[in-house]
Amino acid sequence: MPNILIDVAAEFTGKRAFDQAGKSTTGLEKNVKKLASAFGLAFSTQRVVAYGKASVKAFAEDNAAIIVLRQNLKNLGLAYESTNAETFIGNLEKQTGILDDELRPAYAKLAKVTLSTAKTQELMALAVDLARSNGLDLTTVVTTLSRAYIGNNRGLKQLNIGLSDAELKTKDFAEIQAILIKQSQGAGKAYIETFAGSIDKLAVASANAKEVIGEGLVDLFADLAGNGDIDQATSNINEFSTAIGTLLKDLDKFTFLDFVATFVTGSITQETFDKLNRQPGGGFTDSQNAARLAAEKKARADAKAAAAKLAAEKKAAKAAAAAKIAADKLAAANAAKLAKAQSIFDMDKIQIEAALKGKISADERLRLELQRAILNEDFDLADKLQKRLEASQRATAALQGTLAAIKPVPSPFTEWIKSLEDISKTLSKILGTPINMTSSSIMNPNQPGGPGIGAATPTPVTATVVTPTVVNPLPVVVTAIPTTNMPTTGTGTGTGPFYGQELPWYMRSSGAASSAPEITVNVTNTGSVIMQDEFVTAVSDAVTIGLGQGLKLTPPGSLPAFE
């Protein structure tokens, strides 16, 4: 990421550096651990191998030192004290923290001058104390003591004995020894109880362990050689180191006893040997090794082939299972398709679908949908629809009950005659003349042939179309202009407004026009029932039309009578 950045305001928190350091340390730790874990076995193997080598060397050196001491003692005529000497040296080593590598030569040196095991051991103890108290090494002190024993007191000054040369010359070794013991008594013990002393003791224990392990390894090598030849055995150290590495890699295959047998006791079972010795040249002949290697190789190849075969079988089984699942799915899909295709030719379903498309009531739709659900075996839907249908039926029954509880209204037909009579009266009053209203199609429910009151089957009511026609005397064409009672001068020959015109009937003085013709209104009812309002409307329309045509409603000069 480019670093073109301008920090306008920043705050120092100081955390990053420490966090970075912390992270680095943590990271380093993790890396180290990872490295250790990745190479742990190998690392340990190398360490063990190195330790093994060192231990073998330590044992060898220790062995050599023992042999030298024995030889020395033997030369001094103290061969029988060899065991005693070894025991003493071992104990002294543990008590003082000084390695036997140092003690043995010192012992040998003192033994040479004292020619006595007891004196040697006495002086050894003194030498240790003097070394600790004066901070000198044991070898120097032992050399000084051994010289002093034979009369050479020159080196005693460095021991801080506190005597002058003259005094030293006059005193014998026993006196000097007494003084030295008095001066340095307990120094060794005091030292060993310190921390440094503890470390020395651990070092001694470790060195001893190394020697013991080395001893075991040496024996092992001797066994591997087959003939106890240490030279042959030592030449196999590298091969054995590799075998140790292999051993440590496959820790779970080995038991504690294997390790004990290998490293501690020095004896090894054939079985452990077989496990350990995986490299050629480990004590078998070439043909044996070759056969063994070939067998191992074959075993590995067989194992690999078996694993591959198992993996292949697993893969095949998995593929077969997947194929089966896919085939089942396909079959199910095909079956669904077929079922759907079949449903196209199912007449019941076709009929239901067709019916659903038509104009049907909600209840009928519900029934059809239920039937369809049953045919489709959709039980959940069928259940729901059934419940809805039942609810609908209950509601219908309730409605019917409610309707039944409603009182019947009086039939309007009984009021008809009265209505017509009222109309007739009203019109008569308006017009001032009696009006005949005839309607052949007005049904009198009380007359025979009519529906009657209380008929069982109610007659369906149809719409009424009312076509009023006004029958009125058509205007008469006046061919001759009357001469009398003319409002105009002249009888048509004059120049009045009506000259040459037809006179309306109410202006005619003779003939049928002298009196107002009656207006007859025929109301033709093409339906079966007419409502009062419609009848009145029809009559009013007819009267209006008549007025528009110039018909007379009232005689000239008469006033309409109003009640």
Place this chain on the structure above:
Amino acid sequence: MPVAVKGGLALRKALRQYTPDLAKQLPKEMAIALKPIVKAARGYAPSESETLSNWKPRAMSEARFPTYNASMVKRGIGYKTTPSKPNRRGFRSLARLFNNTAAGAIYETAGRKTPDSRFVQNINNKYGSSMKGKGKLEGRVLYRAYEEDQGKAQTGVLKAIEKAKVKLNQRASVVG
């Protein structure tokens, strides 16, 4: 050089906790101070028509050198008012300007070390020598705008922080 502020992060935390409205107001006021620089910097970045001819993006090219896409470069110039993570030296930025794109950075700083290269000569010939600033704050786009701003943005940011602090203290004081 950025101004070192003490307690800026704690202030923001306190604002967020006790006066959320001031916490929202502070970045807005900082943005007011920073926007002019961003605007100017975007203006200094060459547009599509002004780009060096061979630096434009081209099809069927496997070259890895970043090509100059004017809209991308301008989009990559901006500001931020949220605190950043600590850098190597332990500093956290409270307000910053950035020029994020590779081509933008190239155009910004090309010529700092090799002013006589062909590429730099081409740029100078086309756009004129327009680098401003000093040392590591020398550039053609963002650094130039910042240099020309003469510290006003910084002052604005600090003022905004100060104002928020004063208001917080006023509200936090106990009356009684």
